[in-house]
Amino acid sequence: MANQALFRPQTAGPQPVTGAQSKARANPLLNSSDGVFADRAFGWAILGCALIVLLILALIVWQLVSRSQLSWHAFGWKFFWGQDWDPVNDQYGALPFVYGTLVSSLLALIIAVPLAVGLGVFTTEMCPKWLRGPLSFTTELLAAIPSVIYGLWAIFVLVPILRNYLQPFLAKSLGWTGLFEGAPYGIGMLAAGIILAIMIIPIISSITREVLQVVPQHQREAVLALGATRWEMIRIGVLRNARAGIVGGVILGLGRALGETMAVTMVIGNRPEIVKSLFAPGYTMASVLANEFSEAAGDLYLSALIEIGLALFLVTIIVNALARFMVWSVTRGQPARARA
Amino acid sequence: MATLFAVSTVVIVLTPLVAIFGYLVYKGFGSVNWAFLTQTPKPPGELGGGMANAIAGSVLILAIGSLLGVPLGIGAGIYLAEFGRNRFGDLVRFVSDVLNGVPSIVIGIVAYAIVVLRQKHFSALAGGVALAIMMVPTITRTTEEMLLLVPNALREAAYGLGVPRWRTTLSITLRTATSGIITGVMLAFARVAGETAPLLFTAFGNQFWNWHLDQPTAALPLQIFTYAISPYDDWHRQAWAGALVLIILIVSSVAAVRFVVRRGTLGGVA
Numbered sequence: 251m252a253n254q255a256l257f258r259p260q261t262a263g264p265q266p267v268t269g270a271q272s273k274a275r276a277n278p279l280l281n282s283s284d285g286v287f288a289d290r291a292f293g294w295a296i297l298g299c300a301l302i303v304l305l306i307l308a309l310i311v312w313q314l315v316s317r318s319q320l321s322w323h324a325f326g327w328k329f330f331w332g333q334d335w336d337p338v339n340d341q342y343g344a345l346p347f348v349y350g351t352l353v354s355s356l357l358a359l360i361i362a363v364p365l366a367v368g369l370g371v372f373t374t375e376m377c378p379k380w381l382r383g384p385l386s387f388t389t390e391l392l393a394a395i396p397s398v399i400y401g402l403w404a405i406f407v408l409v410p411i412l413r414n415y416l417q418p419f420l421a422k423s424l425g426w427t428g429l430f431e432g433a434p435y436g437i438g439m440l441a442a443g444i445i446l447a448i449m450i451i452p453i454i455s456s457i458t459r460e461v462l463q464v465v466p467q468h469q470r471e472a473v474l475a476l477g478a479t480r481w482e483m484i485r486i487g488v489l490r491n492a493r494a495g496i497v498g499g500v501i502l503g504l505g506r507a508l509g510e511t512m513a514v515t516m517v518i519g520n521r522p523e524i525v526k527s528l529f530a531p532g533y534t535m536a537s538v539l540a541n542e543f544s545e546a547a548g549d550l551y552l553s554a555l556i557e558i559g560l561a562l563f564l565v566t567i568i569v570n571a572l573a574r575f576m577v578w579s580v581t582r583g584q585p586a587r588a589r590a
Numbered sequence: 591m592a593t594l595f596a597v598s599t600v601v602i603v604l605t606p607l608v609a610i611f612g613y614l615v616y617k618g619f620g621s622v623n624w625a626f627l628t629q630t631p632k633p634p635g636e637l638g639g640g641m642a643n644a645i646a647g648s649v650l651i652l653a654i655g656s657l658l659g660v661p662l663g664i665g666a667g668i669y670l671a672e673f674g675r676n677r678f679g680d681l682v683r684f685v686s687d688v689l690n691g692v693p694s695i696v697i698g699i700v701a702y703a704i705v706v707l708r709q710k711h712f713s714a715l716a717g718g719v720a721l722a723i724m725m726v727p728t729i730t731r732t733t734e735e736m737l738l739l740v741p742n743a744l745r746e747a748a749y750g751l752g753v754p755r756w757r758t759t760l761s762i763t764l765r766t767a768t769s770g771i772i773t774g775v776m777l778a779f780a781r782v783a784g785e786t787a788p789l790l791f792t793a794f795g796n797q798f799w800n801w802h803l804d805q806p807t808a809a810l811p812l813q814i815f816t817y818a819i820s821p822y823d824d825w826h827r828q829a830w831a832g833a834l835v836l837i838i839l840i841v842s843s844v845a846a847v848r849f850v851v852r853r854g855t856l857g858g859v860a
Contacts, residue, residue: 288754288756288757289754289755289756291756292755292756292759292760293673293755293756295665296665296666296668296669296672296673297669297673298665299661299662299663299664299665299666299668299669300665300666300669300670300674300678300679300682302662302666303662303666303682303685303686303689303726303727303730304681304682304685306689306723306726307685307688307689309700309704310689310692310696310697310700313699313700313703313704314696314699314700317703364599365599365602365603366603368595368596368598368599368600369596369599369600369603371596372596372597372599372600376593376596385600388604388607389603389607391607392603392606392607394780394781394840395610395784395837396783396784396785396786396811396836396837396840397784397786397787398784398786398811398814398815398818398833399610399614399784399814399833399836399837400610401815401818402814402818402829402830402833403609403610403613403614405818405819406613406617406818406826406830407609407613448606451603455603480593505691508693509691509692509693509694509695509696510693511693511694511695511786511787512786512787512811512815516815516818516819536693536695536787539695539698539699540695540787540790543698543699543702543790543791544712544790544791544794555699556699556703559695559696559699562693562695562696563692563693563696566691566692566693567688567691567692569691570687570688570690570691571688574687
């Protein structure tokens with residue numbers, strides 16, 4: 251049978267006894283079965299489960315591609331360069347959403363990366379033993395909070411702080427850059443970037459920790475023996491060795507930030523415009539889906555939204571694949587633990 | 591200098607965590623009351639009412655999701671661990687990693703396309719399907735990891751006694767790895783329990799009680815979202831209460847299962 255190879259056992263040792271021999275014993279484990287038939291049925295059943303996993307991905311791709319055809323034929327590549335999002339006149343251009351997604355995610359990375367890497371270095375290299383457990387537990391806890399609760403907190407705590415303290419301060423000190431202009435609403439691109447940063451810190455720092463742990467101890471000892479200080483040891487002996495893995499963790503965080511929906515939708519302001527100032531409201535690909543999908547009347551409208559979904563899907567897949575490859579190149583096949 | 595920097599990153603990172611939990615407990619406990627837990631929502635602008643139907647709806651949707659997702663994920667995990675050391679197994683592993691990274695809102699679109707469009711209704715079933723799709727990859731990979739930890743000697747011993755392979759896998763290998771697998775299942779459960787994005791246009795939400803699988807159903811995260819962005823103070827209060835209840839539901843269900851497993855009623859050899 252062609253599929254026989256799929257059921258080849260991994261044990262090099264003895265193979266199961268099947269058929270008549272197995273029926274004869276009085277062991278309770280043996281009573282109820284006819285080995286050959288049951289084994290084959292079981293094999294098919296779990297192969298079925300594995301096939302369904304493949305099928306789910308195929309279904310996702312097929313549904314997204316086939317249902318976005320209408321919009322693709324109407325607009326082509328122009329869809330991603332158009333700036334007008336006008337459901338009333340059936341004109342759809344997704345550039346403001348692409349821009350919002352990219353800018354809010356990059357902002358999140360700029361804030362999160364130094365903090366998360368610092369936290370990872372602290373827990374593996376400097377932290378006293380008794381603090382290590384609680385510290386990593388707390389960061390994991392940060393990852394377990396549902397995103398709608400982050401959003402809730404952002405609306406009622408983060409946004410007022412931004413509006414009353416941080417934004418006036420930024421406008422006064424860095425207003426000349428043009429990035430921090432306009433009325434300090436609180437809600438807007440900056441709020442989205444900050445809440446995303448808080449959400450991706452646990453991912454990046456747990457990958458950093460994992461990667462730093464596989465840097466061999468003798469690397470550290472060698473650098474220290476050359477007379478390096480602790481900071482030089484970390485920089486030369488540890489971080490340089492773990493660079494690819496850390497970058498992988500950062501990209502994994504990026505993947506999460508790109509697809510994050512609820513918290514961003516709640517604080518970004520939801521206005522499809524491209525504005526240089528980070529104080530201004532924006533819109534992301536995921537939030538336009540969250541806000542408009544269930545109300546989309548008209549086939550072209552729905553199809554345009556699904557095309558945004560398809561683009562988001564493709565980008566996150568590529569980003570995640572890249573990240574996993576980079577983490578893997580450092581940890582050598584030990585699977586990345588963080589569930590993005 | 592470096593130490594100072596590292597310590598300050600820890601402080602900066604922990605501040606929002608403490609702030610989030612602090613606010614959740616402070617605002618939440620001030621707002622949860624009997625009416626919140628037993629009544630359905632009042633019309634916009636009126637005081638009072640609660641999220642009883644949303645709590646029940648969440649339980650219903652999560653039950654559907656788990657019923658579909660858990661067996662599928664464990665089955666695929668068994669395949670990978672016991673038969674999957676070949677090209678096809680690598681493909682399944684790769685695909686489940688890819689699925690793990692798909693944004694939840696995209697999974698919502700797909701559940702909408704395959705269930706809602708067919709039924710012509712938003713429904714609890716569609717929400718359950720979306721959550722099931724999100725649970726499968728996590729469960730598959732943890733099941734595989736846990737099964738691979740079971741020593742081969744156990745499998746060989748069973749084969750040596752003449753136990754057929756399916757029986758070995760179910761009664762020996764799977765049994766041994768039970769507590770690890772349940773931990774994986776609970777991780778997946780905790781992850782989807784707070785998901786809002788895939789429910790927006792599948793379960794859709796509902797202001798009333800609903801027990802029909804093919805009708806729009808309220809869910810706690812959806813209700814928190816709707817209330818949080820509303821202009822009413824009383825709804826904001828209830829959003830905090832809902833958030834607290836959601837966190838308590840997640841933590842207590844995870845803790846309960848772990849407790850039962852540790853007590854050995856479900857635990858296997860290990």
